[in-house]
Amino acid sequence: MPDWTIRRLAPGDEAGFAAMLDLFGAAFEDPAAYGDHRPGPAWRSQLLADPGFVALVAEQSGTAIGALAAYLLRKFEQERREAYIYDLAVAEGARRRGIATGLIEALKPVARAAGAHVIFVQADREDDPAIALYARLGRREEVFHFDIPV
Numbered sequence: 001m002p003d004w005t006i007r008r009l010a011p012g013d014e015a016g017f018a019a020m021l022d023l024f025g026a027a028f029e030d031p032a033a034y035g036d037h038r039p040g041p042a043w044r045s046q047l048l049a050d051p052g053f054v055a056l057v058a059e060q061s062g063t064a065i066g067a068l069a070a071y072l073l074r075k076f077e078q079e080r081r082e083a084y085i086y087d088l089a090v091a092e093g094a095r096r097r098g099i100a101t102g103l104i105e106a107l108k109p110v111a112r113a114a115g116a117h118v119i120f121v122q123a124d125r126e127d128d129p130a131i132a133l134y135a136r137l138g139r140r141e142e143v144f145h146f147d148i149p150v
Helices: 014-027 031-035 041-049 099-113 128-137
Strands: 005-008 053-060 063-074 081-090 116-121
Touching (some): 014 031, 014 053, 014 081, 041 053, 053 099, 063 099, 099 116, 099 128
Parallel strands (some): 081 116
Antiparallel strands (some): 063 081
């Protein structure tokens, strides 16, 4: 039995949202991206109330030790959705305990209830632990990712 729990963030959960951003900033070694221009209360509230956005936090004794942010994308070719894991991280001292897998497992019923038929995620070529995790849970596809400036 794990000594941690997972919960979905809801509107008004300022502390949980801040803890998620802090965890992502530390895990991805990019505290500026997740800390310098945080969304205000109205944005956070709308985001967390949006059924197309899922924020899950794994906690141990009230401290965030893992987090997942996902989008439930409405498809156009069929009446269904796909869940896209945008960010997933586990605090360095809490790794190798099944927390990332637990977060993905917690996303599955949420995605299924929204009509999603698949969860997809991207990983950097150099991120061997993420690649190993995702390969164990699903089918690997080789794709190119392009960022197009707006």
